[in-house]
Amino acid sequence: MKLYTFEMAPNPRRLKLFMQYKGIDIETQTINLGDKEQFTESYRAINPNCTVPALQLDDGTVLTDVISACLYLESLYPDKPLLGSTPLEQAQIIGWDHKVFVDGLAAVAEMLRNRGDFFQGRALPGDEVIEQIPALVERGQQRLHSFFQALEVHLVERDYLVGNAISLADIDAFVLCDFAGWVKESIPEGCSQLQAWYQRIAKQLGG
Numbered sequence: 001m002k003l004y005t006f007e008m009a010p011n012p013r014r015l016k017l018f019m020q021y022k023g024i025d026i027e028t029q030t031i032n033l034g035d036k037e038q039f040t041e042s043y044r045a046i047n048p049n050c051t052v053p054a055l056q057l058d059d060g061t062v063l064t065d066v067i068s069a070c071l072y073l074e075s076l077y078p079d080k081p082l083l084g085s086t087p088l089e090q091a092q093i094i095g096w097d098h099k100v101f102v103d104g105l106a107a108v109a110e111m112l113r114n115r116g117d118f119f120q121g122r123a124l125p126g127d128e129v130i131e132q133i134p135a136l137v138e139r140g141q142q143r144l145h146s147f148f149q150a151l152e153v154h155l156v157e158r159d160y161l162v163g164n165a166i167s168l169a170d171i172d173a174f175v176l177c178d179f180a181g182w183v184k185e186s187i188p189e190g191c192s193q194l195q196a197w198y199q200r201i202a203k204q205l206g207g
């Protein structure tokens with residue numbers, strides 16, 4: 001297997017933390033998004049979507065979504081499960097992970113990509129020209145604030161988003177909290193449950 005990634009970007013970081021927690025080590029090649037290496041012909045041949053991460057399997061199949069790479073790796077490396085141990089846990093983890101992606105990570109991406117020169121014509125990932133819509137910056141901020149509140153409410157009397165152990169949903173929400181810093185947002189002062197959960201997850205992920 002070979003992993004194409006750019007570790008500091010949020011989606012690659014989700015997969016990195018998942019693999020790190022489970023002790024999975026895979027040959028890795030960096031695709032530098034800062035230098036726009038995702039658009040080179042050689043990388044397009046691996047992932048025509050021009051996004052990272054991409055996990056290339058030994059038979060040449062390429063998984064281009066974090067969730068599919070995690071599901072695949074969880075089957076190969078079942079120790080320290082991060083996708084649940086019962087059918088109900090599995091369903092709830094996928095549900096929360098979906099919310100984190102759509103309501104959290106996408107909200108920050110909406111704020112980040114709809115302003116500034118770097119993302120001009122690239123308001124969404126991929127090589128299609130998508131113009132920025134500056135009004136989406138404020139909408140993204142509203143969505144992010146609502147989601148932080150939703151997490152705060154959910155975490156009352158809970159140590160983890162689902163069940164009694166860390167899961168991919170926690171890892172992805174943790175990445176979201178750090179990604180919010182890219183648009184100068186952070187866990188709101190009043191969200192004490194979320195703050196405590198963040199410290200708990202940071203400790204388990206090793207800082």
Ligand SMILES: N[C@@H](CCC(=O)N[C@@H](CS)C(=O)NCC(=O)O)C(=O)O
Nearest residue numbers: 009010011051052064065066125126
């Ligand atoms: N559906 C993909 C999304 C991956 C994605 O959007 N990755 C971003 C980095 S966080 C990317 O490659 N962006 C390339 C670009 O902005 O051109 C997944 O779930 O992994």
